[in-house]
Amino acid sequence: MSEIASIHGMRVWDSRGNPTIEVEVTLADGSTGRAIAPAGASRGTREAVDLRDGGTALRGMGVQKALDGIARHVAPALRGLDGLDQGAVDAALIDADASALKENLGGNAMVATSLAVLHAAADHAGKPLWRHVADSYDRAPKLPLPEIQIFGGGAHAGGRVDIQDFMIMVPGAASFDEVMEITNEVYFAAGDIMAQRGKLAGVADEGGWWPQFDSNEEALETLVAAIEKAGEKPGDRVVISLDIAASEFGTDGKYRLSLEDRDLDSAGMVDMLGRWIDSYPIASIEDPLGEDDPKGMAEFTRRFGGRVQIIGDDYLVTNADLVREAATQGACNAALIKVNQAGTVSESIACFDAAVKQGWGAIVSARSGETEDVSISHLSTGLGCGQLKVGSFTRSERMVKWNECLRIQRDLGKDSFVQGAPLAQTWWGKQES
Template sequence: MSSIKTIKSRRVWDSRGNPTVEVDIILDSGEMGRAIAPAGASRGMREAIDLRDGGDHLRGMDVSKALDNINRIIAPALIGQNVEDQEAVDNIILSLDDSKLKSTLGGNATVATSLAVLHAAAAAAKKPLWRHIADHYGCTPSIPLPEIQIFGGGAHASGRVDIQDFMIMVPGADSFDEVMEVTSAVYFAAGEIMESRGKLAGIADEGGWWPLFDSNEEALETLVQAIEKAGEKPGDRVVISLDIAASEFGTNDNYRLALDEHQMNSEELVDMLGGWIDKYPIASIEDPVGEDDTEAMQEFTRRFGDRVQIIGDDYLVTNADLVEQAVKDKACNSVLVKVNQAGTVSESIQTFRTAQKAGWGAVVSARSGETEDITISHLAIGLGSEQLKVGSFNRSDRMAKWNECLRIQDELGADTFVGGRPMQSTWWGKS
C-alpha cells in the first residue's frame, strides 16, 4: 500500500491567463502525482462551482480561498490514506463539503486534488496513467476519435456567432495520426477562405478561428467549403459536429440567435437544426436545446436520435443520476464527460459507466480554460472512450493533449484507434 504523505497546492495560470489550482500528492514512497484544475466559460447551472476570491484583486478570479481549503481541510483528511483506493479518497473529499455543487471547498480544489491522487497512484504502480486507469477500472484501452473545433463561437469567441463550436471528425481515418493530417488541412483551408473574404477576426479561446460571419449558417457553408478545399468529400471521411450550447442564448421555449436577429421557440429551434442535419454532413450535435428544456430534448432525440449523436453537456453536467433520468426520458444518446464538471474522478467515471451501461456514447472533454495538463488524454484512452473533445488544432494547451494521444498510440498500436470502421456500422452513418 502507498500512503499519502504530503499534499501541496499552488496557484498557477490557465490558457486565458486566469488563476487556477495545481496540486501535488507526495507519497511515503517518494512518488508524486500532479494535476491542474481547468475552468469553463460555458457552464451548466448544475455543475461543480469553482471557488474564486471575488473582490477587485485579479478581477475577482484569484484562488487563495480554494488553496486554503486544500491546505487546511482536504490535506489533513487525506494524509495517510491509501492512494490506490481512488473511490475511498474521493469519498473523503466529498464528505468534507456538504454543499450541492462543491461551493464550500470549491470544485477547482476538489478536482485538482482528485486528479493528482490518480496520477500518484499510477506513479506508485510504475505504470503510465492510461494503463493504470485501464487496469484499475477493468477497461480495454483504445485510441479515441478526436472531435476538433474549426470555428469557435458563443462564450468562447465573444458571441461572434451564436453556435459555440463548429467541429469536424474524421471517422474514416485509419489512425490518430491520419486524423491529425486531415484536420490540419481542413483547419488551415478554413483560415485561408475566411482571410480571403475578410471574415477572419483572430483565434478563439479553444484555438478555433474567430469568425466574422453574417449568419450562423454561413459557418456551416464555410466549413463544408474548407473540407472540400482540403481535398475531402464532406460526409465521406470527414463529418461535421456541432456544439449548439443552446443555454447560452435561450431558456425553456425562448431562444434568440443574435447574429441572425431571430427569435424562436423550442419547436422552431428543433426544426432549424433538423434542416441543418438534412442539408449538411452533421454527425453529432451537443446541447441542441437549453439545459432546462427537457421536452424539446426529448423531441429532438425522437426525431433525430437514429441519425446523429446527441450529446448532453450542460444538460447532464457529468452527473450519473441525470444520465439515468435522461435514459428514462429518452433525451440524448450520449454524455460529455468533464471531470471538473463533476468535481472528482470517481463521480466522472461513474457517469461514464452509467452511459456505457445504457448503450450510450461517452465523450471525454476538455474545458475552454485549459492548461498543459494532459490527464484527459490518458483518461479517454484508459477508459476506452470512443471520442475525445479537446478544442481546436491550435494553442499548445490543446496540441499537448493531441500529441500525447499520438505518443500513446505508438505504445498501443494504430489498430487500437476506434476509427476506420465501416460507416454503416457506426452512429455517424447508420443505414
C-alpha cells in the same frame, strides 16, 4: 507504502490568463502525482462550482481561498488514506466539502486533488496513466476519435455567432496520426477561405478561427467548403460536429439568435437544426436544446436520435443520476464527460458507466480555460471511451493533449485507434457498416 503522505496546492495560470490550481500529491514511498484544474466559460447550472476570492484583485478570479481549503481541510482529510483507492479518496473529498456543488472547498480544488491522486497511483504502479486507468477499472484501452474545433463561437468567441463550436471528426481515418493530418488540411483551408473573403479575425478561446459570419449557417457552408478545399468529400472520411450550447442563448424553451436578430421557440430550434442535419454532413450535436428544456431535448432525440449523436453537456453535467433521468425521458444518446464538471474522478467514471449502461456514447472533454495538463488524453484512452473533445488544432494547451495521444499511440499501437466505431448509431456509421 501507498498511503498519502502530503498534499500541496499552488497557484498557476490557465490559457485565458486566469489563476487556477495545481495540486501535487506524494505517497509514502515517494511516488508523486500532479494535476491542474481547468475552467469553463459555458457552464451548466448544476455543475461543480469553482471557489474564487472575489473582490477587485485579479478581477475577482483569485484562488487563495481554495488553496487555503486544500491546506486546512483537504490535506488533513486525505493524509494517511491509501492513494491506490481512488473511490475512498474521492468519497473523503466529497465528505470534506459537504455541499451539493462543491462550493465550500471549490470544484477547482477538488478536481485537481482527485486527478493528482490518480497520477500518484499510476507513478506508484510504474505505469503510464492510461494503463493504470485501464487496469484499475478493468477496461480495454483504445485511442479515441477526436472532435476538433474549426470555428469557435458562443461564449468562446464573445458571442460573435450564437453556435458555440463548429467542429470536424474524421471517423474514416485509419489512425490517430491520420486524423491530425486531415484536420491540419481542413483547419488551414478554413483560414485561407476566411482570408480570401476578408473575414479572418484571429482565433477564439479554444484555438478555432474567430467567426466573422453574417449568419450561423454561413459557418456550416464555410466548413463544408474547407473540407472540400482540403481535398476531402464532406460526409466521406470527414463529418461535422456541432456544440450548440443552447443554454447560453435560451431560457424556458425560448431561444434568441442574436446574430440573426430572431427568436425561436423549442419547436423552431428543433426544426432549424433538423434542416441543418438534412443539408450538411452532421454526425454529432451537443446540447441542441437548453438544460431547462427537457421536452425539447426529448423531441429532438425522438426525431433525430437515429441519425446523429446527441450529446448532453450542460444538460447532464457529468452526473450519473441525470444520465439515468434523461434516458427515462428519451433525451440524448451520449454524455459529455468533464472531470471538473463532476468534481472527482470517481463521479466522472460513474457517469461514464451510466452512459455505457444505457447504450450511449461518451466523450471525454476539455474546457475552454485549459492548461498543459494531459490527464484527459489518458482518461479517454484508458477508459476506452471512444471519443475525445479538446478544442482546436492550435494553441499549446490544446496541442499538448493531441500530441500526448500520439505518444500513447506509439506505445499502444495504431491498431488501437477506434476509427468510426463510436459513431455506429449515426447515419455515417450505418452507411459504413
